Amino acid sequence: MNDQDDEDSDCELIGDERAWAHLEGGIPAYGQGYGSGFRSQLQRAIWGDNEDDLLYDAPSAKRQRKAQRDKRQFITRDQFFELYDAVCFANSRGWVMNVTVDIQPGNLGIVGHDEIFKTFRIWLARYRDWCSQRHIESIYIYLWERPPDRSLHVHMMCHIPDILQAEFEDWAYASIRSLTKPGSLWVAPDIKTRKKATAANQWFAFRYRIKGLSPEIYLPGTGPRRALADQIGVRAEPQGEIGGKRVGSSRVISWKARREAQDKATFIPLACDGDTPADAFWTDMYLRPEHSLTPERLF
Structure with a gap:
C-alpha cells in the first residue's frame, strides 16, 4: 500500500511522458529533452526543431501562437x-x-x-x-x-x-x-x-x-x-x-x-x-x- 516510491504524475517527467504532458499543454518543444517514441516524434513534428520553424513575425505564426495560448487556458x-x-x-x-x-x-x-x-x-x-x-x-x-x-x-x-x-x-x-x-x-x-x-x-x-x-x-x-x-x-x-x-x-x-x-x-x-x-x-x-x-x- 506504500506508494512513496512511485512518483506522482506532477513530478519531473522524462522521455515520452514529458512529450505527452507538453503535447497536452501546448508547450513548445524547443530545447526540451524527449525520447524516441511516437509522442516525442509527434511533439517535434508539430513544433519543428527550432523556433525559426514558426517564423515568429509572420501573421499566421502569431495567430497560431495565440490559438495555442487560448487553448492552454482550459482543461482538454x-x-x-x-x-x-x-x-x-x-x-x-x-x-x-x-x-x-x-x-x-x-x-x-x-x-x-x-x-x-x-x-x-x-x-x-x-x-x-x-x-x-x-x-x-x-x-x-x-x-x-x-x-x-x-x-x-x-x-x-x-x-x-x-x-x-x-x-x-x-x-x-x-x-x-x-x-x-x-x-x-x-x-x-x-x-x-x-x-x-x-x-x-x-x-x-x-x-x-x-x-x-x-x-x-x-x-x-x-x-x-x-x-x-x-x-x-x-x-x-x-x-x-x-x-x-x-x-x-x-x-x-x-x-x-x-x-x-x-x-x-x-x-x-x-x-x-x-x-x-x-x-x-x-x-x-x-x-x-x-x-x-x-x-x-x-x-
Whole structure:
C-alpha cells in the first residue's frame, strides 16, 4: 500500500511522458529533452526543431501562437477524462471522494512556478506517508488553476475513511502550515470533509473543480451538436496557463491502474457520447456493490 516510491504524475517527467504532458499543454518543444517514441516524434513534428520553424513575425505564426495560448487556458478532453475516469475507478473500488483540499501557495508566501510545484510535491510525499502509516491507500486527484483574478493554486479531491477524517484534517492544516515561508501571513487552506459521502455530493464538488473545461470539446453523437461543457452542465471559464501537467491522480487510480483493471475486465469506463444526458455522467453506478459494466466508449 506504500506508494512513496512511485512518483506522482506532477513530478519531473522524462522521455515520452514529458512529450505527452507538453503535447497536452501546448508547450513548445524547443530545447526540451524527449525520447524516441511516437509522442516525442509527434511533439517535434508539430513544433519543428527550432523556433525559426514558426517564423515568429509572420501573421499566421502569431495567430497560431495565440490559438495555442487560448487553448492552454482550459482543461482538454483527455484531461477531463483523466480526472473523471479516475473518480469512477475509485468508486468502483469502494472509495468515494469525501474530502476536498484547496491550497493557495501564495497564502504560504510561496511564489514562482518552480517553487510552488516543488512545495506541492513535498506535501504530496508527506500525504502519501501519512496514509501509509495508517495502512490505507492514498486516493486523490488534483487540478491546477491560475485564473485572471487569482494566483496559481491547486484543488484536490481525496478519499479518507470516515474514522480518520478528523485526524486527517488536523494533520493537513499543521502540515501545510509548516510549509509557510518565514514572515508570511498564514492563511489556512480550505479543507472540507464529508462523512457518509454520496455520489451526489462527490460529483457536485467535482463539477466545480472542472469549471475550466474547454468550450471546444464535442463528443460524437447523432443529436444536435453541443459542447461537452453544455452537455454536462458545467461552466467553461478560462483558468490560465499552467507550465506543467494541469491534472493528475494518485498511483492506485492512475491511467496505468485503470488500464490493468480494464485488461482484467474489472473496470470499464462509462460509455458516453454526445447524446448522453448529464445525469448519466454523475452516476452512482460504480458505488453500487454489484455495479454493471457498460460497453467501453469508442473514442
